[in-house]
Amino acid sequence: MKDLSPFWIKIKGILFLIIGIAAATLIFLDEPNWRTAVLLAVVIWSFCRFYYFAFYVIEKYVDPAYKFSGLISFVRYWFQRKR
Numbered sequence: 782m783k784d785l786s787p788f789w790i791k792i793k794g795i796l797f798l799i800i801g802i803a804a805a806t807l808i809f810l811d812e813p814n815w816r817t818a819v820l821l822a823v824v825i826w827s828f829c830r831f832y833y834f835a836f837y838v839i840e841k842y843v844d845p846a847y848k849f850s851g852l853i854s855f856v857r858y859w860f861q862r863k864r
Contacts, residue, residue, distance in 0.1 A: 801825075 785793075805821050835855045840847065849855050 805825070808821060809817055835852065836849055839855070839858075840849060844858075847858060849858065
């Protein structure tokens with residue numbers, strides 16, 4: 782796989798941020814109340830923590846020998862460890 786330049790990696794991150802902001806805004810505009818805003822904040826926070834757990838905590842504290850390449854790799858690793 783060809784390495785991406787730092788420029789394109791930054792563009793990709795910015796696009797993910799724009800997509801996330803747009804989706805959260807559209808959800809909130811569909812049902813504009815405090816409950817929706819709080820639930821959106823909790824969802825965003827919990828998925829960020831899961832992502833951190835899947836890639837940093839497992840790799841640094843549970844199994845330093847294993848390197849994850851994505852969420853599918855993490856799921857495969859998780860189910861293989863259960864057996």
